[in-house]
Amino acid sequence: MKITVNGNPETIDVCSITDYLVEKGLTGEGVVVEHNYKIVKRAEWQGVQLREGDNLEILSFVGGG
Amino acid sequence: MKITVNGNPETIDVCSITDYLVEKGLTGEGVVVEHNYKIVKRAEWQGVQLREGDNLEILSFVGGG
Amino acid sequence: MKITVNGNPETIDVCSITDYLVEKGLTGEGVVVEHNYKIVKRAEWQGVQLREGDNLEILSFVGGG
Amino acid sequence: MKITVNGNPETIDVCSITDYLVEKGLTGEGVVVEHNYKIVKRAEWQGVQLREGDNLEILSFVGGG
Amino acid sequence: MQEDLLKIGDMTFENRLFTGTGKFSSKALIPEMLEASGSEMITVALRRVDLGSKTENILDYIPKSVRLLPNTSGARNEKEAVRIARIAREAGCGDLIKIEVITDMKYLLPDNYATLLATEILAKEGFVVFPYVMPDLPLARQLENAGAAAVMPLGAPIGTNRGLETRSMIEILIENCKVPVIVDAGIGRPSQAAAAMEMGADAVLVNTAISSAEDPAAMGKAFSMAVSAGRMAFLAKMREESKTAVASSPLTGFLD
Amino acid sequence: MQEDLLKIGDMTFENRLFTGTGKFSSKALIPEMLEASGSEMITVALRRVDLGSKTENILDYIPKSVRLLPNTSGARNEKEAVRIARIAREAGCGDLIKIEVITDMKYLLPDNYATLLATEILAKEGFVVFPYVMPDLPLARQLENAGAAAVMPLGAPIGTNRGLETRSMIEILIENCKVPVIVDAGIGRPSQAAAAMEMGADAVLVNTAISSAEDPAAMGKAFSMAVSAGRMAFLAKMREESKTAVASSPLTGFLD
């Protein structure tokens, strides 16, 4: 199915946010996820199944002043 | 009758704004009048009769930077 | 005969300082002459005959701050 | 006998520079003595007898920038 | 050198020194100062007439040829500023208004945001708005969008005579603003006014330093000359600073 | 305001901007600049005539009404300075001499002591001596005792346009010198010249900033106006700086 991640289209198999992040190796500290424009708390990642057309924003900290 | 001028109570005889200003010698350039919190154009001064309880603000220019 | 003018050797015919300056077109205001390391006043130029081995410095004003 | 010490007249009994300094309690480190306008090394204090009319300068360090 | 006119709204000015009527020991000094300085615009404030004493009318001391720039001094928020502006216009001295909203009574610093709000309202009503503000580029751009005719950043707190303390922020305004930048407040010496003009400021407004000088007319003339000098130097293109020296006389030894 | 003349030796000057002939792109700009600035004294240097090329005489470009101040540029010690001074006088342009002894070729800083020695000799010979020096009060007093007609401290290295970098030392000279103090070298902007005059300097000498401007005549006029402005402000007594603000409009609220 098709979803949008950080602005880019992507095709994935049905899975939870956790599954997706694990696959991408993005489970580290400081990673934040917006699912369809709503922040999803880390504790709830496992429970959220991604669906066709969903929008994901995956963010983390970078150097800044 | 009693009116308020620049915040102070005053007792005057019935008259127009013009009459009042003439008496006070305040007809010079740059004088502005608010009658009951509304600006009254110079041209209309003559037509406005002061009434019991009216509020007058009489202003003019002073030194300022 | 040979003389030195402003540090450079020159060969000239016998003549006075005035003759030399006239030939060079250097008679204008502000020109100063040292003859054998002594300043020669303008009034005395005519009287000084140049000799073999003489040293002349001819100076004038230029732009400066 | 009379001598001058640091610009002031003083009357003392015959004695050496050392004797004088000991009496004044000025034997500490950093004290310097000029006797009749010549510096006297510490080692030579003992040998110098003060005479009528002598001039002594006794100096030491003070606070300064 | 061809004519160099300052355009603000539909007005043009030859003299880039603006002045103020505050703090003269005697009103009679105002016309002398205007004469000596050649200033073409001067500020005035608005207050209640004192019915008790017979106070002279300051307008009688300002030649008709000099533009009046009423200010909104006394305003503590945008509402009061708007009210004062409307009254000032009613006084029949034109559409110019210097917006001055001050909440800080110690340093008399303007409230930039209230000034922006008042500017939006008054510009819509056809006023030619001169907002007096802290030098702040993002705000200045909002003032331009709101229809301000110019921006008047302060050089230092009013009346301190400390000059261009906010220099670097004003330079940024000058570089980026589309409307004229008029340095207002804090300028205490002609050299400071000249420096503002050399930076590229469009004009300077000086009140205290002139009106409280021992000789206001002479000081007004001094500021006027300094402003012209700074402007002329700006137009005549000054050279940059150089780290090492550059000889003005030939560098050769005398007889080399 | 009554006349304000600068006296140096037995000369008097109305205009307190002195100028220089160095570094003009064309000599023809010199008379224009003198005309525009009204400068009453200008410096020149002395060098060997170039016998090869037909060089024009700089004196042809300086109106007789303007005083010539020959300098001793090129001198590396007091002897050379004295020799150059004597030659300059012989050139028939009067007794004025600006002593300039430079040993440092990067920053062109004057050698104060050699300058003092040359001043002693030349003052005795009847020269009107203008010593160009590092600002240094003890030295300035020795120069006065040696007969200097004025003291010319540098504001910054020659030609740097960096202005009054030595400000505090110059202020001390102004406060303590009996002879006129003329700030020379380093002044790059009219505002800096005005600031020097506001401090109480008696005059300013500007060469590079004027001669190397795109428009020397305009810049000369700008400096002249700035110098007058600064002088006028000095005489009109400016107010001190104040830490906190002082209102120029009534401090009362609008309707209080």
Place this chain on the structure above:
Amino acid sequence: MQEDLLKIGDMTFENRLFTGTGKFSSKALIPEMLEASGSEMITVALRRVDLGSKTENILDYIPKSVRLLPNTSGARNEKEAVRIARIAREAGCGDLIKIEVITDMKYLLPDNYATLLATEILAKEGFVVFPYVMPDLPLARQLENAGAAAVMPLGAPIGTNRGLETRSMIEILIENCKVPVIVDAGIGRPSQAAAAMEMGADAVLVNTAISSAEDPAAMGKAFSMAVSAGRMAFLAKMREESKTAVASSPLTGFLD
């Protein structure tokens, strides 16, 4: 000297130098710098993960003992700032947020009013808000009323290393603010950081000058020492400047 702790909200800091993670040539230099400087709080920014490349996590380079101060860089208005702040908190690094709303892309100057609006919203949501602003007393007071934990005025535009260009406006903030004043942006040299502390600033935030130095650890230590030195001098009460000299040695002649 007894302990001198900085309190912000319910936090306390011994070290008054705050640092940033921007512009290090290698992330590995960050822990060295933190070790050398002893800085107890450091800023970070938030961005989309680059799914293409395997980028290391900056948090791995920041010891747990050092507080994280996420900023809202990238926000162009209050809405974006609020959104970034909420996401940052969700990242599990606490309630601190440095609000940075920038509309001017050349000088990167903050939009004071948008920053005020974001502060109001976020303070209500329990954030400990550090607003980065142009130094402006009236605005700072509104920030205090809005619940800001501190005020962070800029000394000069970000990354310019020009130091305390806004000095006089910052002094006014220090004198009048109830919350801590942290000078942020533009500080390029330890001496400038020391000067800010001597003025009475509560802390200084330095990023570029440290991270882009040839030796960031050494520079971090230099800034840390300078900040302590300035603070210590502020507490030890320095003497005022004096116009004339005051001898440090006895003024008498040697043998008087």
Place this chain on the structure above:
Amino acid sequence: MQEDLLKIGDMTFENRLFTGTGKFSSKALIPEMLEASGSEMITVALRRVDLGSKTENILDYIPKSVRLLPNTSGARNEKEAVRIARIAREAGCGDLIKIEVITDMKYLLPDNYATLLATEILAKEGFVVFPYVMPDLPLARQLENAGAAAVMPLGAPIGTNRGLETRSMIEILIENCKVPVIVDAGIGRPSQAAAAMEMGADAVLVNTAISSAEDPAAMGKAFSMAVSAGRMAFLAKMREESKTAVASSPLTGFLD
């Protein structure tokens, strides 16, 4: 960072802050200050013993590990300076001498030429000479040729706390002198001492600002840290100032 030692003559110093013993409210504060600051060299003056009162010996308050730098204060010409230097050496505290010849009693400015003459004589006699002078490159070169071990230019008149007023002239000394440049006099704040070191000065001498602080020990430590910070920054290579801003956070919008 490897060791960074200051070498003067055959001495080496780890700490680049030199101090003075003048104007302490109590001599007992001197050892505390030396302890807190870690200063390795301190100045003293020489005067007639007061035979009337029992004055304590200042040397009792200076640890043997700290070098003594006697000055020639009180000298009004080179002869007196030489005489004082010889007496000081006789006192058995070594060959170091700070030459201080002052003729101006208001600003206490040194007489550069008399100082040069004294330096020539004393260097020949084997003294390690520290001449205290007005910053003046041509003179500094003559001092080097005369055998001075260092040059000590003043930043501002003694005791004024006005800092680096002569900054640009000192920068020229630092750039061109072969012997160490030690900024002496006028430094009132740690930030000023740090700035001197950032410029590349080899050391700083501070007396009044430390001894007349409310807490001399704390102030001594503050200056010592500031001097180290400035030196460290100088060695760690600071970046230049930049006219426009340079982002420390990614310049992209948050979600771009």
